[in-house]
Amino acid sequence: MNLRPDPTFHASPKLAMEAPVENYAFTVMLSPDGTQSDGIAVVDLKVGSDTYGEIVHQVIVPNKGDEFHHFGWNACSSSLSPLSGHAFLERRYLIVPGIRSSRIYIIDVKEPLKAKIHKTIEPEELFSKTGYSRPHTIHCGPEGIYVSCLGGGGEDGTEGPPGIFIMDCETFEIIGRYEMDRGKQDKHYDFWWNLPQNYMVSSEWGLPPQFENGIVPEDLLSNKYGHSIHFWDLRARKNIQTMDFGEQYQMALEIRPAHDPSKSYGFCGVVVDTTNLQGAIFTWWRDEDGVWQSKKTITIDPVPADPDDLPDLLKGFGAVPPLVTDIDLSLDDKYLYVACWGLGEMHQYDVTDPMNPVLAGKVELGGIVANHKHLNGKDFAFGPQMVEISRDGKRVYWTNSLYSTWDDQFYPGDEGGQMVMANVAEDGGFALDKEFYIDFPKGLRAHQIRLEGGDCSTDSFCYPSV
Amino acid sequence: MMTDINSVTALWWAVIFSGFYHGINPGMGWPLAVSAALMERKRAAMSKALAMLALGHFLAMIGILLPFTLMIILVQWEIEIRIGAGLLVIAMGVYLLINRKHPRFLARVRPSRLVLWSFLAAMAHGAGLMLIPIFFGICSVGVEESGHQAAKTLMGSNILTAFTVAVIHTLSMTIAGGTIAIIIYFWLGLKFLSRTWFNLDMFWALSLVVVGAFGIYAAYSGH
Numbered sequence: 091m092n093l094r095p096d097p098t099f100h101a102s103p104k105l106a107m108e109a110p111v112e113n114y115a116f117t118v119m120l121s122p123d124g125t126q127s128d129g130i131a132v133v134d135l136k137v138g139s140d141t142y143g144e145i146v147h148q149v150i151v152p153n154k155g156d157e158f159h160h161f162g163w164n165a166c167s168s169s170l171s172p173l174s175g176h177a178f179l180e181r182r183y184l185i186v187p188g189i190r191s192s193r194i195y196i197i198d199v200k201e202p203l204k205a206k207i208h209k210t211i212e213p214e215e216l217f218s219k220t221g222y223s224r225p226h227t228i229h230c231g232p233e234g235i236y237v238s239c240l241g242g243g244g245e246d247g248t249e250g251p252p253g254i255f256i257m258d259c260e261t262f263e264i265i266g267r268y269e270m271d272r273g274k275q276d277k278h279y280d281f282w283w284n285l286p287q288n289y290m291v292s293s294e295w296g297l298p299p300q301f302e303n304g305i306v307p308e309d310l311l312s313n314k315y316g317h318s319i320h321f322w323d324l325r326a327r328k329n330i331q332t333m334d335f336g337e338q339y340q341m342a343l344e345i346r347p348a349h350d351p352s353k354s355y356g357f358c359g360v361v362v363d364t365t366n367l368q369g370a371i372f373t374w375w376r377d378e379d380g381v382w383q384s385k386k387t388i389t390i391d392p393v394p395a396d397p398d399d400l401p402d403l404l405k406g407f408g409a410v411p412p413l414v415t416d417i418d419l420s421l422d423d424k425y426l427y428v429a430c431w432g433l434g435e436m437h438q439y440d441v442t443d444p445m446n447p448v449l450a451g452k453v454e455l456g457g458i459v460a461n462h463k464h465l466n467g468k469d470f471a472f473g474p475q476m477v478e479i480s481r482d483g484k485r486v487y488w489t490n491s492l493y494s495t496w497d498d499q500f501y502p503g504d505e506g507g508q509m510v511m512a513n514v515a516e517d518g519g520f521a522l523d524k525e526f527y528i529d530f531p532k533g534l535r536a537h538q539i540r541l542e543g544g545d546c547s548t549d550s551f552c553y554p555s556v
Numbered sequence: 557m558m559t560d561i562n563s564v565t566a567l568w569w570a571v572i573f574s575g576f577y578h579g580i581n582p583g584m585g586w587p588l589a590v591s592a593a594l595m596e597r598k599r600a601a602m603s604k605a606l607a608m609l610a611l612g613h614f615l616a617m618i619g620i621l622l623p624f625t626l627m628i629i630l631v632q633w634e635i636e637i638r639i640g641a642g643l644l645v646i647a648m649g650v651y652l653l654i655n656r657k658h659p660r661f662l663a664r665v666r667p668s669r670l671v672l673w674s675f676l677a678a679m680a681h682g683a684g685l686m687l688i689p690i691f692f693g694i695c696s697v698g699v700e701e702s703g704h705q706a707a708k709t710l711m712g713s714n715i716l717t718a719f720t721v722a723v724i725h726t727l728s729m730t731i732a733g734g735t736i737a738i739i740i741y742f743w744l745g746l747k748f749l750s751r752t753w754f755n756l757d758m759f760w761a762l763s764l765v766v767v768g769a770f771g772i773y774a775a776y777s778g779h
Contacts (some may be wrong), residue, residue: 170587172588233663482752552591556594
């Protein structure tokens with residue numbers, strides 16, 4: 091407990107943008123076949139430092155086969171919620187779940203160069219206290235840390251629906267399930283919210299048998315992956331509306347609400363439209379009657395390709411689907427970054443008008459067929475995937491792995507973990523930084539990035555930007 | 557006679573001071589007034605929020621004071637009741653010192669239910685209890701002054717005192733909290749919201765202990 095709020099807590103997104111820039115990044119390192127232990131790489135981002143853009147410390151966990159994926163902070167700007175009155179937590183611990191093992195590590199990063207494991211929650215504890223498995227997205231909310239899980243109970247995670255559980259933000263004790271009335275929600279992936287407006291939005295990937303051993307083509311072609319998002323009364327813990335985008339919109343994944351809490355809209359990325367292989371972004375908003383609406387506002391077309399250049403999975407289609415696997419929104423709610431993991435492109439859309447996004451910039455890197463090299467001449471394995479934006483919106487970082495077994499299906503024979511950075515121009519547009527290129531230790535791939543002091547997909551703000 | 561008037565004046569000042577003290581504590585809600593004005597993008601929302609917070613706080617104060625008002629009708633047990641109340645206040649302080657966790661049920665209240673939130677926040681923090689020893693002090697001085705009144709009259713005047721204490725306390729709380737909210741909203745800006753935010757938890761808990769101890773002392777010394 092501090093006597094003053096943590097200096098990295100900001101009342102509004104605008105104040106977060108004006109705050110000092112990030113000195114470190116924390117990036118997930120995962121062993122795709124479980125032969126090595128997973129870990130968190132600490133990357134030096136201090137401009138002018140001798141080790142700038144290098145991994146300067148690694149926290150390697152003692153177990154194998156965890157498969158790290160997403161992770162988050164124990165506390166963020168949501169601590170300044172006017173409803174809490176107790177803003178004295180420290181942003182100090184990273185909550186790092188293994189989506190394959192269901193084990194959760196709490197990593198103390200107070201001193202980034204000496205980051206270490208603070209606590210480990212064994213899978214059995216998670217199973218017995220929540221009935222959920224495969225923990226995934228982390229957000230700090232009204233009663234503690236919220237963690238979404240992709241699996242329910244049982245060996246393959248299909249006994250009972252998956253959902254969200256709450257964890258104490260100081261002791262890291264698992265408190266229990268979040269949901270009181272989940273309505274139609276039977277799959278899970280991402281979630282986020284607007285704290286003052288008291289709503290939460292959650293999304294769907296698929297159940298564990300649909301992803302753990304690779305994508306199941308039959309399930310995809312018969313539209314059995316998730317295609318709905320759910321709106322919740324956050325404090326009542328009740329699903330108030332389920333919105334089905336349409337069954338062809340397979341895998342509605344990342345939820346990105348506007349950061350400014352006075353706005354009532356956001357975005358959701360859809361991996362693939364099975365009718366035409368397009369990638370899509372939906373804008374969702376609340377209308378005057380309080381009913382949630384959505385509209386497809388961005389489509390990205392597939393690119394025809396010679397079947398000989400395509401992996402077995404895609405040969406029959408003769409085209410590369412964009413595969414929109416991650417999206418991220420800058421803190422000023424101006425630019426939406428869209429990772430097209432299949433094409434090998436990172437798009438930047440100006441979403442000042444959320445109903446009419448305009449493509450403002452594009453970076454080509456990697457890709458199933460295109461296989462674009464980095465500006466520095468080096469290879470980039472797979473395609474642009476997990477993307478994170480600096481608080482000031484001037485730098486965009488991303489890595490390349492989607493999920494171990496899926497990497498191998500879409501990019502057979504490819505291997506490696508890379509993290510790169512692009513600089514955003516004043517008036518939009520962005521370009522790769524030639525010098526910033528991190529090759530991960532051999533045998534390890536890279537996934538989500540978190541920035542010291544918060545970034546554009548962690549902090550929930552409780553006051554509007556004024 | 558002079559001492560009595562002085563101590564009555566001092567006690568009323570204590571009521572006002574405790575109001576200021578509660579008001580500046582962000583845990584009693586002034587940040588909600590700032591956020592209401594910003595979220596709705598109109599100044600009027602701030603006064604509405606302050607009024608709702610004040611109502612909730614007032615209900616919490618009167619909800620604690622009234623039962624004790626009814627108890628002190630048992631004049632022969634007055635000292636015991638006052639000591640018991642003092643111990644209760646100390647116990648609340650000690651509890652808050654040991655259990656430093658923020659009450660979780662507050663997080664279940666919808667952001668729009670400001671009256672309920674304010675009521676529960678005041679209850680959870682023992683805000684009303686902090687007034688009990690002061691209130692007893694005021695009542696007991698009144699008893700000495702009025703001599704042997706009929707129980708019924710005494711009761712009536714105590715209830716009136718309870719309401720006056722709650723109103724004055726809530727008013728000064730609202731003035732203090734409202735002033736901070738207005739200064740931040742109109743002049744300093746949101747950056748100062750987190751800067752003016754001090755962790756009062758420990759100090760608050762100790763205040764309860766001190767006030768409770770004062771109550772016991774005052775009971776013994778006959779004020």
